[in-house]
Amino acid sequence: MSHLTEIADGIYQLRFTLDQARFQSRVYLVAGNRGAVVETGPAIMAPSIVEALRASPGGLDGVAFIVPTHLHLDHGGGVGALAQALPGATVVAHERAIRHLIDPSRLIDSTRMAFGHRFEEHYGPIVPVAPERVHPAADGEMLDLGGRKLDVVYTPGHAPHHLCLLDSRTRAMFVGESLGHYLPDTGLLVPSIPLPMVDLKAIFRGINRIQRLNPDMLIFSQFGHSPDTERLILEAKRAMAATSRIVLSRLRGGGSEQEAAALVLAHYAERASRLDPQGPLTRFSGAWAGTTLQLVQSLRDYFRKRDLL
Numbered sequence: 001m002s003h004l005t006e007i008a009d010g011i012y013q014l015r016f017t018l019d020q021a022r023f024q025s026r027v028y029l030v031a032g033n034r035g036a037v038v039e040t041g042p043a044i045m046a047p048s049i050v051e052a053l054r055a056s057p058g059g060l061d062g063v064a065f066i067v068p069t070h071l072h073l074d075h076g077g078g079v080g081a082l083a084q085a086l087p088g089a090t091v092v093a094h095e096r097a098i099r100h101l102i103d104p105s106r107l108i109d110s111t112r113m114a115f116g117h118r119f120e121e122h123y124g125p126i127v128p129v130a131p132e133r134v135h136p137a138a139d140g141e142m143l144d145l146g147g148r149k150l151d152v153v154y155t156p157g158h159a160p161h162h163l164c165l166l167d168s169r170t171r172a173m174f175v176g177e178s179l180g181h182y183l184p185d186t187g188l189l190v191p192s193i194p195l196p197m198v199d200l201k202a203i204f205r206g207i208n209r210i211q212r213l214n215p216d217m218l219i220f221s222q223f224g225h226s227p228d229t230e231r232l233i234l235e236a237k238r239a240m241a242a243t244s245r246i247v248l249s250r251l252r253g254g255g256s257e258q259e260a261a262a263l264v265l266a267h268y269a270e271r272a273s274r275l276d277p278q279g280p281l282t283r284f285s286g287a288w289a290g291t292t293l294q295l296v297q298s299l300r301d302y303f304r305k306r307d308l309l
């Protein structure tokens with residue numbers, strides 16, 4: 001059981017360290033008669049996930065569902081590889097994600113944009129899932145795990161096909177990247193705004209929806225969980241608003257994208273040092289700094305499309 005940490009009743013975080021993968025998201029198991037793996041990370045993680053699942057209460061046969069919150073490389077890049085290793089499991093994704101699971105060619109193109117042309121060397125390949133292994137999930141659908149259910153909550157914005165899952169037994173909610181990245185060491189929440197362009201309005205609608213559902217625990221794919229749900233949901237709104245304000249005002253003032261990215265980074269470095277004055281800032285900036293330029297470019301495209309820039 002050393003690979004598993006139970007973080008709520010029957011919800012396990014799968015633990016392993018992979019030096020090769022520079023970006024990771026957490027992987028969770030919701031145990032039931034028909035259990036669900038939530039998130040897969042990139043393909044390079046699949047063998048370690050299988051090893052951890054072998055030690056889980058239901059073993060490999062206890063996994064009936066593989067559910068990525070969305071298909072970005074660090075969340076669902078390994079869906080195809082894990083599906084091959086778990087032939088009895090059904091891949092559940094939002095209906096808008098299904099065609100990319102079956103034919104990942106466009107997904108591979110956008111992954112190259114976000115993670116570089118040689119992403120496969122670090123993260124493993126994105127491989128297709130056979131159509132008969134896939135179940136398209138609609139908003140409001142319930143996945144019956146036997147003894148508990150997972151409600152599918154459609155929260156586009158970060159990605160057009162992003163979904164969250166609310167567990168009926170614990171009222172814990174898997175929020176993927178809808179609220180941003182939570183850095184448990186500092187308690188800091190930072191926005192997650194990837195390329196290509198995000199939908200900022202949809203992100204706020206998604207956050208409001210999570211707030212209305214009033215979960216008892218938030219389970220982040222990056223990088224932890226917290227029962228401090230009300231504060232973190234408000235913080236997610238504040239962070240998203242502050243970040244877009246900083247970027248819009250700098251670009252409108254003629255600043256470069258690099259300058260806007262540096263300002264965003266400085267904003268969160270300052271917040272991190274306030275939350276954890278003793279903590280080395282490298283701990284924060286190392287985890288997130290590399291993504292700030294993409295964040296600026298994604299917001300730039302969003303603002304341009306709406307004639308705000």
Ligand SMILES: [Zn+2]
Pocket residue numbers: 070072075158159177194
């Ligand atoms: Zn993502």
